[in-house]
Amino acid sequence: MSGKGYVKNPMDREWNDSQPIYRQVRDRVVAMILDGVLKEGDPLPSVRNVAAEYRVNPLTVLKGYQELVDEQLVESRRGRGMFINAGARNLLLRGERQKFLVEQWPTIHATIQRLGLTPEELLEAAAGKTRPPSDAAEEKKKS
Amino acid sequence: MSGKGYVKNPMDREWNDSQPIYRQVRDRVVAMILDGVLKEGDPLPSVRNVAAEYRVNPLTVLKGYQELVDEQLVESRRGRGMFINAGARNLLLRGERQKFLVEQWPTIHATIQRLGLTPEELLEAAAGKTRPPSDAAEEKKKS
DNA sequence: TATGCTGTTATATATAACTATAACACTAGC
């Protein structure tokens, strides 16, 4: 059990523990398409490159990419690479909006209500200000 | 292969596929505490009852409950049950707020921006109206 | 004591996610 260690990557601060990596890979590409970083016809970063850069198994990246193929967002050309399909962004703008509104937002909204979070707090947090609850509980003094 | 089937429950519409059941069990109890459905000193529904009601393995429920014990939100008394600790709600209001604002909200906010969702759409969806993109709402401009 | 609730532990198994390593298949450029 100890010989050939199976050690988790120290580099996975990049990854969210609450979701499989391959789905996060998929979501990252989706975000890049929506943000216009990847345009239609563009090649995706190669499976091996991404795997190396993020210290992840190539198969895991491939699995994420395959989901995009199944969603008809990208096309795979053996020996050449994977490429963003035409119409990918529009397809996403429709699909992801609906998916978010139906599957995620209701739960999120309930949580916000439950925690009594105000729009002000949310906007502040979104702006990058990780403000502590303003009373005590502040021991991270970096001078 | 077919003999002693290992079949997934048909009843798990109750459960979200994107997160382990035991964590959803934990989150449900947390929600009940925050909502005041479960007050301090109250007993949690028994492991076996929950398991039966939701058609889930008792061990899975126990695992979710154990997380609550580890978070010092509930206390386990062998032979009697598990009980909400004093101060549980306050502890949650601080902890869960911070956790949400730091770990979840930034990503969610980015997604909302990316999809160009307006406050109106979000409020509508939260109100339960799972309405497909209406034709009239196409000309919305960000203010 | 006996019964019937609680939480808890022990075995064994199934499936999904991730990994390491290696090989195969295709394309482009030298």
Next chain:
DNA sequence: GCTAGTGTTATAGTTATATATAACAGCATA
């Protein structure tokens, strides 16, 4: 042809999640 870059498949092993089944341990009460 050779090589280096793509995607793809194959084998095998680890960990996490969830299951089925059974037993153990403590408490309350008739």
